[in-house]
Amino acid sequence: MEPRAVSESRTIKTVLVLPPDTNQHGTIFGGKVMALIDEVAAITSMRHARKPSVTASIDSLHFINPARIGDVLTIEAFVTSTGKTSMEIFCRVTSENLKTRLKTLTTTSFITMVAIDEYGKPSPVPPVIPETEEEKRLYETAKIRKERRYQSKKEFETFLGNRSS
Template sequence: MESKPCVASLTVKNSNVLPPDTNSYGTMFGGLLMAQMDDVAAIAATRHARKHVVTASTDSVDFLYPVKEGDTICLEAFVTWTHNTSMEVFVKAVTENLILGDRKVCATAFLTMVAIDENRKPTIVPPVHPESKEEIFLHQGGAKRAELRRERRKNSKEMAQTFGTSFPWNEQSRL
């Protein structure tokens, strides 16, 4: 399968931040921003794989600067690293006050997307190759981040097994 450059998956999406998008402090709901980041990551991954994709994980989303009502939000995403059926997608969110021209990176995250076939089973994706110094920087850390995700997923499965599906937990555990 032929390798594709990171830039081939570049996806950019802009939108206004309106009153229904904000909390009582007049700043954008974090969950809404996360949903928009997931959406743009899915578009970038689909563009790379030319297959349907599902979200496998989201690394920590760090909210660096508030997004205010009346601002715009610009999301940029591209595939940085691949492994068999999965793609790591870097997403950057930039808030902008269009009147003042003030722009700030308000959040970043890595999302892992998995390509699926017509039977909804994971399917092979093309490799990705970086070209710019920023793409090379992100690509070089991809394998290490993937290993950290595998460890985090293992811990999450252990946590799910420990707590199960019911609440309150076993009365014995309260003693």
């Protein structure tokens, strides 16, 4: 398969934080942010693979700063590395206070998406070509994150093995 540049699948979505999206503190629900991340990661992975994909795991999700009612959220995602059928997606969420124009990093996440064929089975994806310094850094460190995912999955499977359904 012909490799594809990160820029071919980079996805950016902008949304306004509204009262129904927030908790009693006036800050956005974490679950709302997670849903936005999952949606943007899915679009990114489908753009890269040029076929449907599904979420395999959310490997890390860090809530760094809150977003408040009236803030504008920008959700940006791009493919950092690929396996045979999987794609690691990095997602960054920033909030912007429209009055002050102050932009703040609110959330970061790594998501693993798997491309699927018409039968719902894993399907091969093309390699990714990092272009910017940030993309190259994330590409170079992807093997470490993949190993952590593998270890975490094994630990979880061991835990489940000790339980009866």
